[in-house]
Amino acid sequence: ARRVLTPPDLAGERILVTAGPTREEVDPVRYVSNHSSGKMGYAIARAAWRRGAEVVLVSGPTCLPDPWGIGVVRVESAMEMRDAVMAELPASTVVVKAAAVADYRPTTRSAAKIKKRTDSLSLDLEKNPDILAEVGRMKGDRVVVGFAAETGELLENARIKLTEKNVDLMVANDVSLEGAGFNVETNIAKLLFRDGTVEELSLMTKGAMADLILDRVAALRQKQSR
Numbered sequence: 001a002r003r004v005l006t007p008p009d010l011a012g013e014r015i016l017v018t019a020g021p022t023r024e025e026v027d028p029v030r031y032v033s034n035h036s037s038g039k040m041g042y043a044i045a046r047a048a049w050r051r052g053a054e055v056v057l058v059s060g061p062t063c064l065p066d067p068w069g070i071g072v073v074r075v076e077s078a079m080e081m082r083d084a085v086m087a088e089l090p091a092s093t094v095v096v097k098a099a100a101v102a103d104y105r106p107t108t109r110s111a112a113k114i115k116k117r118t119d120s121l122s123l124d125l126e127k128n129p130d131i132l133a134e135v136g137r138m139k140g141d142r143v144v145v146g147f148a149a150e151t152g153e154l155l156e157n158a159r160i161k162l163t164e165k166n167v168d169l170m171v172a173n174d175v176s177l178e179g180a181g182f183n184v185e186t187n188i189a190k191l192l193f194r195d196g197t198v199e200e201l202s203l204m205t206k207g208a209m210a211d212l213i214l215d216r217v218a219a220l221r222q223k224q225s226r
């Protein structure tokens with residue numbers, strides 16, 4: 001309903017958003033994951049829809065309801081998220097990777113529940129594919145936005161990720177700050193651009209930050225089409 005009150009400045013765009021954590025199964029009852037709630041990605045998906053975009057949301061397991069008007073592809077593991085993203089990528093003009101993809105998965109998944117027979121247990125993990133880096137390699141004329149979660153040397157680490165993953169805009173979060181990061185309604189971030197510009201944002205709701213990120217995406221898209 002609010003869509004009619006919003007200037008449709010993203011009309012004509014097809015925005016692929018990923019959100020939430022991924023779950024990497026250890027056995028039928030256990031998994032490896034992280035604290036992502038999905039709130040930032042869902043806020044971006046909703047805001048993009050309100051601004052007139054066609055939106056596809058690839059979501060890991062979250063407690064959040066499917067946003068109205070948006071096609072949601074539910075996935076569990078990083079491998080499933082990768083497949084869903086690659087399937088949706090060709091038709092997308094903008095990609096926003098807000099998901100907290102698990103970096104590693106158990107090397108083998110036990111078909112039977114692991115019993116607590118030993119006093120200690122080690123898990124063998126292997127690296128998951130970097131979905132954002134893969135999107136970056138296939139970027140074409142898309143605008144690609146990444147998120148960097150750090151607990152120190154925020155700008156240095158986020159700058160390296162921006163370059164290595166070939167993204168246009170990196171949203172850098174210090175997840176150790178209060179009011180930022182996992183499972184809260186607000187966020188504090190710095191926006192890093194390819195030209196070296198850094199925009200320091202104050203504490204704001206994830207909804208407000210979603211619109212601000214999309215303002216920058218719209219500007220980047222316009223710059224491209226000129």
Ligand code: CTP
Nearest residue numbers: 097098099101128129130131132146147148149
């Ligand atoms: N990402 C991804 N696929 C992965 C890991 C991360 O697409 N397997 C994406 C995230 O969605 C995010 C960005 O890469 O947009 C940065 O994620 P982050 O965890 O901050 O960085 P990593 O490259 O995984 O490095 P590290 O966790 O070691 O800091």
Ligand code: CA
Nearest residue numbers: 100101102103
């Ligand atoms: Ca990571």
